[in-house]
Amino acid sequence: MTAVPTQESRTAEQRQGSLLGQWNSVVTSYYVLIGATTLLLVIGLVMVLSSSSVESLDENGNAYAVFLDQAKFALIGLPVAIVLSRLPVQFFRAIAWPALGAAVLFQSLIFVGFGCEADGGNTNWVCLPGGVRAQPSETIKLALALWLAAVLARKQGLLQQWKHALVPAVPVAGFAILVVLLGHDLGTAMVLILLVAGALFIAGVPLRMFGVAAVLGIGATALLTIGNTNRVGRITSWLDAECSTKGACYQTLHGGWGLASGGIGGLGLGQSREKWSYLPAAHNDFIFAILGEELGLVGTLIVLGLFGMLAFAMIRVIRRHPDPFVKIATGAILAWVIGQAMINIAVVIGLAPVIGVPLPLVSAGGSALIMTLAALGVVIAFARDEPGAAEALSARPSVVRRSLAVIGRVRG
Secondary structure: OOOOOOHHHHHHHHHHHHHHHHHOOOOHHHHHHHHHHHHHHHHHHHHHHHHHHHHHHHHHOOOOHHHHHHHHHHHHHHHHHHHHHOOOHHHHHHOHHHHHHHHHHHHHHHHOOOEEOOHHHOOOEEEEOOOEEEOOHHHHHHHHHHHHHHHHHHOHHHOOOHHHHHOOHHHHHHHHHHHHHOOOOHHHHHHHHHHHHHHHHHHOOOHHHHHHHHHHHHHHHHHHHHOOHHHHHHHHHHHOOOOOOOOOOHHHHHHHHHHHHHOOOOOOOOOOOOOOOOOOOOOOOOHHHHHHHHHHHHHHHHHHHHHHHHHHHHHHHHHHOOOHHHHHHHHHHHHHHHHHHHHHHHHHOOOOOOOOOOOOOOOOOHHHHHHHHHHHHHHHHHHHOOOOHHHHHHHOOOHHHHHHHHHHHHHO
16 A cells, blocks of 8 residues: 655655755855855954964064954955956966966066065065065966866877876976975975876876876975975974974974864864964964864864865866866866865874965965965856856846845835
8 A cells, every 4th residue: 555645745855855956956066165165264264363363462462463464365365266256267278378377487586586484494485575475386376277277178188198198287387396396385385296186187197197106206205305304303203202392293282282172162262272372373384273272173073064065066066067178177276275175184183294284265374365265266167157057147136136125025
């Protein structure tokens, strides 16, 4: 005897079908990217304010100095992201070559008298007249992603051959990475290697070539590490189970203590103890430790979930978009943003030695924030260009019209 579905079961099925329909919508990637990016940016601004207030007050006499700088960079990056998100795919394909050339020239300014040293001996910064400081290697990330996409998309049918898979992608990318390494910024160079690997993987380069590249990359990294006493010290201290808290392990141990003291729910926003000059780079590379201390496991899982949503949306763009240029560029940006987040979090929780890369959208840093927002703006433009997405978005009423309609109904 067949059971007759009740009204309640039919309603539940309809709701489930409605939710699944919305999740499979042609505009899902677009809205997930916007939502996750916005939430990470807001969390980042809040955590920069909290983690920097004590040292900012001590150094500048103003507890909001670092936060106001970060807010200023966010106000620059957001319009850039919005403008880029409205541009057609053809625009990004057209600017790929000049963008990479300009980014490498910008990076080269560190060798002609404009370079300035940051904390840890990194000279990968440019100091311009008027007190402007910028990290040009951040511009190389986005420019290289677009350039690799333009080159590999045109040669996609030939990538099974070594010479076409490697030339010109690998030599040109290697030169860009070398320019960054000459500024003693191994962390950014590692992220760029991940970006190149992501582009090559999505382009369809055979996996056997990745094996050879991995061996060469490990060898090159070992040589660069052995030749630098600071890097050797970081690795040996990371491997030393009895490293002194006053030595090279100081930062890692205090980051771990901050995470551990947060527990499930955290000590409360603004209640961190480590930010009282115990944890170096509390608002930069180790902001994830302060987030865990103040917001607990719940806060860290929310941030991890938001990065997971970014990854999901970008993978969805790769799977749904028919243009190989879009697929490869999105894969490169995915490897950059998510790979950098994984490196940063691995360092904070002690799974990797201190490398010195910020947590995207969350850590303080103007150049990194602006370029990450720009890159996500490019991916949002790609999501708008998914099959059927542009038509669906144009068919929906604008935010202003929806808001006025709601107000009208309330007044009625």
